[in-house]
Amino acid sequence: MIALRRLLLALGLVLAIGQPTAALAQSHPVATPIVIGQSYALPSAIMGGMREINVWLPPGYDGRTTRYPVLYVLDGGQAQDFHHISGLAQLGTVNGTTRDVIVIGIASVDRRNELALPTDIAELVARYPTQGHSDQFRRFVAEEVMPFVDGHFRTDGETALMGESLAGLFVVETFLKEPQMFDAYVAVSPSLWWDGGRLAQQAGAHLRDHSNAPRTLILTMGDEGEEAQALMAILTGHLQDHVLPGVTWEFQPRPAESHATIYHGAALDAFRQLYAVPAA
Structure with a gap:
């Protein structure tokens, strides 16, 4: 009898010790990563090194044969604008308000080197000695990024370029100088002040060389x-003066917003606007 009591006491002690361990395990669930896309290190001969390219694919992409339009986002690094812009694509897919689209984030490293056109203003040159190589970055996008995307993903040929601030300046410059690169351009609060506003002032000369191929330009600006x-008034004035029936453009002022918001x-x-679901 004494031996049985000792056995039961020992068993109770083991159970008592085991219960907190089980409770502790339940209070520390195993974490798993949340994966929203894929990041690629793209070797670039033009930029002279590896460049970060981030990709968001619509839900169900792997189970379909559908081809998709592509939105290229400047400043598209994981620590830049990729997540919140790809989140908008995901939202539109989930609630059915926009078409499915592939989002490509192109990370920038030296923004004034990559996104700004060259300037000879001494103050800007002194402050940003590496500035002014937007043409090189545009070649990188056209000759390396876009072929990589078309070669690895099911694209349908419809493309758009989006950027804000200096990236918005790059969008405007690309629209004016290389309009055939994309079907649509979105420039949010573009830094038209760069180089003393020369890009806006010379917009008319570039527009005279444009074809009448269909394109869309969306401009917007906060309280800047x-x-x-x-400078935005100068740019839109040139757009009004050079009527191109194939070009759809609009300027939407947002005075309640700041550059940061x-x-x-x-x-x-x-x-x-760009990815509206077609009416039934």
Whole structure:
């Protein structure tokens, strides 16, 4: 009897010790990564090194043979704008308000080197000695990034380019100088002040060389001050003066937004416009 009591006591002690262990295990569930896309290190002969390219694919992509339009996002690094712009694509897919689209984030490393056209303004040259190689970055996008995307994913040939601030300046410059690169352009609060506003002032000369191929340009700007507003007025004035029936463009002022707050809402509106679900 004594031996049986000792056995039961020992068994109870083991159970008592085991219960906290089980409770502790339940309070520390195993974490698993949340994967929203894929990141690629793309070797670039043009840029002279590996470049970060991030890809978001619509849900169900792997189970279909469908081809998709592509939105290229500048400043598209994981620590830049890739997540919140791809989130808009995911939202539109889930609630059925926009068409499925592939989002490609092109990370920038030295923004004034890659996104700004060259300037000879001494103050800017001194502050940003590596500035002014947007033409090189445009070649990288056209000759290396876009062929990589078309070669690895089911694209349908419809393309758009989106960027904010200096990336918005790059969007405007690409639209003016290489309009055939993309079907649509979205420039959010573009830094038209760069180089003393020369790009806006010379827009008319570039527009005279445009074909009448169908393209879309969406411009928007927050409360950026008088200089920025004046330069946007110059740019839109040139667009009004050079009527191209194939080109659809609009300027949407957003005076309630600042440079820091404008991008997400403006990008959502651009999604709804560019990728509207066709009426039944």
